[in-house]
Amino acid sequence: xxxxxxxxxxxxxxxxxxxxxxxxxxxxxxxxxxxxxxxxxxxxxxxxxxxxxxxxxxxxxxxxxxxxxxxxxxxxxxxxxxxxxxxxxxxxxxxxxxxxxxxxxxxxxxxxxxxxxxxxxxxxxxxxxxxxxxxxxxxxxxxxxxxxxxxxxxxxxxxxxxxxxxxxxxxxxxxxxxxxxxxxxxxxxxxxxxxxxxxxxxxxxxxxxxxxxxxxxxxxxxxxxxxx
Amino acid sequence: xxxxxxxxxxxxxxxxxxxxxxxxxxxxxxxxxxxxxxxxxxxxxxxxxxxxxxxxxxxxxxxxxxxxxxxxxxxxxxxxxxxxxxxxxxxxxxxxxxxxxxxxxxxxxxxxxxxxxxxxxxxxxxxxxxxxxxxxxxxxxxxxxxxxxxxxxxxxxxxxxxxxxxxxxxxxxxxxxxxxxxxxxxxxxxxxxxxxxxxxxxxxxxxxxxxxxxxxxxxxxxxxxxxxxxxxxxxxxxxxxxxxxxxxxxxxxxxxxxxxxxxxxxxxxxxxxxxxxxxxxxxxxxxxxxxxxxxxxxxxx
Ligand code: SF4
Ligand code: SF4
Ligand code: SF4
Ligand code: FES
Numbered sequence: 325x326x327x328x329x330x331x332x333x334x335x336x337x338x339x340x341x342x343x344x345x346x347x348x349x350x351x352x353x354x355x356x357x358x359x360x361x362x363x364x365x366x367x368x369x370x371x372x373x374x375x376x377x378x379x380x381x382x383x384x385x386x387x388x389x390x391x392x393x394x395x396x397x398x399x400x401x402x403x404x405x406x407x408x409x410x411x412x413x414x415x416x417x418x419x420x421x422x423x424x425x426x427x428x429x430x431x432x433x434x435x436x437x438x439x440x441x442x443x444x445x446x447x448x449x450x451x452x453x454x455x456x457x458x459x460x461x462x463x464x465x466x467x468x469x470x471x472x473x474x475x476x477x478x479x480x481x482x483x484x485x486x487x488x489x490x491x492x493x494x495x496x497x498x499x500x501x502x503x504x505x506x507x508x509x510x511x512x513x514x515x516x517x518x519x520x521x522x523x524x525x526x527x528x529x530x531x532x533x534x535x536x537x538x539x540x541x542x543x544x545x546x547x548x549x550x551x552x
Numbered sequence: 553x554x555x556x557x558x559x560x561x562x563x564x565x566x567x568x569x570x571x572x573x574x575x576x577x578x579x580x581x582x583x584x585x586x587x588x589x590x591x592x593x594x595x596x597x598x599x600x601x602x603x604x605x606x607x608x609x610x611x612x613x614x615x616x617x618x619x620x621x622x623x624x625x626x627x628x629x630x631x632x633x634x635x636x637x638x639x640x641x642x643x644x645x646x647x648x649x650x651x652x653x654x655x656x657x658x659x660x661x662x663x664x665x666x667x668x669x670x671x672x673x674x675x676x677x678x679x680x681x682x683x684x685x686x687x688x689x690x691x692x693x694x695x696x697x698x699x700x701x702x703x704x705x706x707x708x709x710x711x712x713x714x715x716x717x718x719x720x721x722x723x724x725x726x727x728x729x730x731x732x733x734x735x736x737x738x739x740x741x742x743x744x745x746x747x748x749x750x751x752x753x754x755x756x757x758x759x760x761x762x763x764x765x766x767x768x769x770x771x772x773x774x775x776x777x778x779x780x781x782x783x784x785x786x787x788x789x790x791x792x793x794x795x796x797x798x799x800x801x802x803x804x805x806x807x808x809x810x811x812x813x814x815x816x817x818x819x820x821x822x823x824x825x826x827x828x829x830x831x832x833x834x835x836x837x838x839x840x841x842x843x844x845x846x847x848x849x850x851x852x853x
Contacts, residue, residue: 422566437593437611439667456593460565484607 333399347374347389347400361404365390370474373446376400386444386478406477408488411495420503422461429492432458434485441479441489447472451479451489458492463504466496556630556684557622558586559615561640562594568637568788570832574817575636575681581696581824582688587628589618597639598755599646606660612647613661616676617668636681636817638713638787645678645720680714680722681817682730682786690737698825699849700739706819707745707780707811708732709771711752711790725749731784731816738823745783747774752793764793765800769808772798776809781841784816791815796835812838822846 329340332350341350348362363369372389379397389402411428418424425432432455441451450469457465470493479489517523533541564572576586592615600608616633623631635641651658651674662671685693708731715725723730728749732742750771753764771794775783785791795813802808812834821827828842 435594436596436607437614438607439610439614439665443667450591452593453591456591459594460562462565 330394330396332394332397335401336399341394345394347376347387347392347394347402348372350394351389351402361402362389367391368474370476371404373403373406373476373478374400375403375478384444386446386476386482388446388474388476391446403476403478403481406481408477408480408491410488410491413495415498415502418499420463420499424495424499425458425461425492428495429488431485431487432492435459435487436485438484440482440484441487444478444482446476446478447474449473454493454496455487455489458496463496463500466493467500467505470497553580553583553585554630555585555587555628557619557628557633558588559592559595559633559635559640559644560588561635561637563639563788564637568791568815568832570818570830571636571788571791571815574815574821574830577826577830578817578820578824579634579681579684581826582685582692584634584684584688586634587622589615589622589633592618595640595643595647597643599643606657606664609647609650609657610661610664612644613651613658613672614665614668615644616648617665617670617672619676620670620673632677632679634679634681634684636786638680638711639789641678641680641722642713642720646717648674648676648678649719680786682714682734683722685734686730690733693734693737693820694739697738697823699823699846701819701823701845702739704740704845705743705779705781706735706740707743707748707775707778707783708735708816709745709748709752709775709783709785709790709794709813711749711785711787712754713787715749731786734816735784735819738820740819740823743775743778743780745771745775745778745780747771752790753797754789754793757789757793757797761797761800762804765797765804768794768797769801769805772801772811773807773809775811780811782819782838783811783813784819785813786816799835810836812836812841814838814842 327342330343331338331340334351334354339354341353345353348358348365351358361372363371367388367390374387374389374392376385376387376392377383377399378385378395413428435455437452437456439452441455442449445451449472454466454469457469473490473493475490477490480487483489530538560572579586593611595615596608596611602608619633622628633644635644651672658672658674710728710731715721715723715728718725735742747770751767752771753767757764783794785794791813798808798810802810813836818830821830822842828846
């Protein structure tokens with residue numbers, strides 16, 4: 325089987341790679357040794373952030389290397405890491421008070437509402453909207469809008485106000501989860517069951533199984549629990 | 553109920569929630585339902601005078617696109633955008649005017665905002681809550697007053713943002729009467745402070761407390777000389793400065809007289825009988841005065 329090769333540019337140099345490759349598989353095909361800038365290859369870890377431009381389009385786009393399929397004449401660079409301030413705090417000592425952002429990420433209030441972060445986000449999140457929700461101290465809104473953030477860093481690299489959106493959102497989600505979110509009764513119940521030893525026997529049985537038997541069990545398992 | 557788009561602004565969602573809550577409550581009482589703009593963003597707080605930095609105009613314009621979006625649904629009856637915060641009002645209105653005067657700038661901003669559902673067409677009308685009250689008319693407000701504020705000496709304070717520059721002013725910039733007419737409609741006695749148009753010091757309050765305290769001393773003493781019990785404002789930053797900087801003013805001037813500061817909407821809520829409980833932190837607590845007044849009203853003098 326022959327596969328068509330298409331031209332792409334990596335760090336401005338032209339290469340030919342199989343059509344249908346992702347940015348990561350194209351790099352691998354070309355023999356790049358990827359020590360950074362790749363992780364799960366499933367679109368979850370956020371390690372493979374890349375910037376690219378398509379032929380004939382002025383827009384600078386952001387994508388996950390492992391999810392973005394290359395196109396002819398595409399120019400690509402990986403951005404494996406974006407330097408970012410990260411506040412150190414003990415969550416137990418914080419309050420769900422909007423002043424928290426003033427304390428840890430005061431640059432948040434420099435937001436120009438330009439939406440550049442939203443334009444670049446590979447997860448297609450409404451990044452500006454969650455930044456603005458943080459500006460007005462709405463933790464729940466930040467948590468909901470930023471839930472799928474994989475901390476790739478592209479928004480922060482592009483922001484004219486030099487905000488680190490993903491760390492602000494992380495702080496907001498932690499506060500929201502710890503102090504504001506409705507507690508799941510299901511979790512507490514399950515923790516009690518575990519403490520009371522309800523699953524001890526089941527665990528012992530699993531530990532005694534061979535790898536083959538374990539695999540069988542895994543694939544035949546019933547998923548019947550409810551998430552509340 | 554007439555439904556109108558409403559822009560609260562960040563301060564009304566954090567430090568000045570009492571202004572937001574009292575505004576919504578009094579307008580509901582007057583038959584206007586303020587519909588909060590979906591996905592609004594901070595207006596930028598200060599109108600940028602830099603002519604070649606268009607990025608500073610993007611924030612207000614994005615909000616005006618949100619108004620267009622809301623107008624496109626059937627959730628508002630009157631399309632004009634209602635803004636209570638004097639600072640937000642000033643920024644939004646000036647940015648809007650700038651776009652009308654400079655179609656080239658508007659085009660550049662619209663090109664930049666390519667993610668938006670629609671370009672800004674430059675036609676949104678912006679109205680301050682005080683202008684809306686004027687439209688509703690002093691007569692109508694007077695009719696709805698349950699507890700006329702008889703004997704309460706109220707000193708209106710305008711500050712800068714509602715009246716300057718002249719082309720966005722909600723009233724005659726040298727001799728406004730909006731707040732005075734309104735105060736009279738509530739049955740209160742208007743006292744004239746000749747410092748009512750003076751700048752309160754605005755954001756200097758962050759780095760130059762002393763300077764702002766001196767301005768505040770001058771303004772408050774103007775009201776005190778006129779015999780005011782209470783000062784009303786339409787701006788969260790004016791309110792903050794006039795109230796909290798009385799602490800420094802008092803420390804620096806032994807003759808300083810403490811006067812409480814509230815929003816005109818809170819005063820109105822009191823007179824319309826819809827409440828006195830909108831919260832808000834104060835340096836000079838207005839509650840003793842307001843409580844005393846309410847008791848007198850309820851007991852029937
Ligand atoms: S919000 Fe920022 S860090 Fe999170 S996924 Fe989007 S671009 Fe990446
Ligand atoms: S890129 Fe930065 S300044 Fe622009 S909207 Fe996003 S957070 Fe605000
Ligand atoms: S300018 Fe000020 S009051 Fe207006 S929205 Fe932004 S922070 Fe809020
Ligand atoms: S490698 Fe993990 S998201 Fe792409």
